[in-house]
Amino acid sequence: MKIMRENEKGATSVLIIFMMIVLVSLGAFSITAANVNYKFSKEVMKHNKVYYDLEQKANIFIMDVDNEIEKSEDQAVDYIKEKKYEQEQVSGIPNAIQILIREKYDINNKNNSLSEILNEVYLYYSTQNLLELKEKYQDSNIVTSLEENDITKEKITAEVILKSEIDVNVNLKLKMRVMPISYDITDDGHRINGEKSEEFSRYKIEEYNEWKLPVEYENGIELWEGLVK
């Protein structure tokens, strides 16, 4: 202690050096924080870009599915109008299904049985038409499940995994279910009339799930402009 008191030269230099170290540290911290802030902003922008890219693809898929099932609805309506349920064989429909449909037709309860037949044919055509989408969507999965061998309890889902071109690690899983259609059908013996009984949706979106694959880091982590190993 005595030695230090005897010589106090350079004390201000020590103070100044200390002050400069503090200021440089604060400056470096401030720049790093600002840089991280900017990086996060860019990440947010990129995430939004990926979101809209996937939404775009999802919208096109929904439209394709809707077009196919709308076509199926038309085919089913034509089937009823042309009284194809009375025929033994109908082109485009397997005999086994045609037999099932014919069995459903009840002369004593024409209107209700025709509504049921309409849905059965509609679901059958939907399955067939949706399979055509497989060519366009490689990762799609058209699933039909029969419950108790009853075609009216058939569950048809179209499932697809969409990949973003902006970030290959981000995927969107979209699952749509074909819903039954609701028509009031009347057969007066000469002509069959059918009207949509209520507003209905032909499909229901069961899953719309975006997720990101875990990123595998390389040996180095990019930090600011340098590379830390």
Add this chain to the structure above:
Amino acid sequence: MIKKKKKGFSLAEVIISIATLAFVSGFILQMFIVSEKVNKKALDLDVATSMATNSIELFMQEDDFEDYVALDFLQKGIVQIQKDKLIVTKFYDKNWGMIESTLEQLTENKLPENIKFVLNITIDKSKENLYYVSKTNNENHIEPNILFNINANILNILEEDIVKADLVDFTTVKYCKAKGIPIK
């Protein structure tokens, strides 16, 4: 007699210290200025992202192409309606304050000088490959499926070289079923 040692700093020490501090603090201040600029850049990017996404979502809510024109959002902006396109342009200053302008100013290239950001929204239904005509009920009534292409981008007018650069650019499509719109 022991001479009492004087405490404190000499004048020379103080002058040298202040000079050193003044010299070095110039560089240190630069660090803070750079960090402030980077923070402003981040803020601009955040605001631009938010404005672009908001405008896309706003236009996604409307069902009919014609309804877009009635949106309050378009007030103070320049709205150009072409055959199958709606183009909205809005101008902002460096603090994201809205700058009113007219179509005449835009065409004559006499826009205010303090414009820093330009928001462009284009709603396009003209792309023929996006039309999926589903069916024709009768001769007069067509029910097409339409995808609207909505693009919102914000340009950053760089002060240094007066070059327009994209700050953000989002594109999405909106699927809607339009009724009664005649298709070629």
